[in-house]
Amino acid sequence: MAKDKSPSDVRFGAALMRARKKRGHTQQWLADQLKCSSAHIGNVENGHCPLNPARVDKADEALEANGVLARQYAELYQPETVDWLDEFHSLQKSAHFIREYHPNIVPAAFQTPDYARTVIRASAPWFSSREVDERAELRKLQGEVILKNEKPHYHVVLDDAVVRRGVASPSVMADQFDALAKLVQSGRIILQVYPWEILPQLGLGGPFSLLSSIDAPEVLYAESLYLGQTTDDPGRVRQYGMLFSELQARARSPEATIELLMKKAEELR
16 A cells, blocks of 8 residues: 655655756756755655755755745744744845735834833743843844845735734833834835724734745745744745735725824824
8 A cells, every 4th residue: 555645745845846847957966966866856756755854955055945945844844943933034034025914913023122022921921021021122133134124125914903902001002103103104114904894804814924035936924823834835825915915905005004003102192
């Protein structure tokens, strides 16, 4: 009886094949780079066996995959070792265009230090004050890295809940809304807020980001509290691209969003 294929082996094998064919290389060429047999490459690509971890980075480099293969391998085979916030920051730094939706909180790159501390403390009440401060400082530094340059271009849609539900003290929320409004007014980001009275309520599946770069496939990054999942599967990326377009079309305009943020900040002072 044929042995059932591992879903992880099948997915990584397909990704490896796409990367190889994109560069116009044969299985024998890749085998030469990785110092293995072409039959082994064929088995990996067909999902019959995994690629040795020691060869993953070499394959990514040889195929000029810009880390895509390495990230997918880590996601599929070593999910417990991936610090998903660090992984997302790495994706952000290499992106040229980011589309992001968040239904609950302000995205990490735009959080003020006090807002970040409140969110981190609420998400992980077991953290000590020192750990909360360290993570808030790291989040601040990572946000500065992303926003200090003209790229990536950033287009964000937030749910009304982010603005209308207080997750911190009134003064902290007011400062956060002021900071968001200034970012939009500066032209550094495009921000829209999705009204909760518009039905059907889209985006109930949770936060996600679509990250595009010039020399790599578009990546979908979907997150939960403890896990971030990355895929460059074309079908899934298209689906979420369609969802973001729907959210964007039904959301308030950037100008109306600035008015909303400034009004809420004033109400909270």
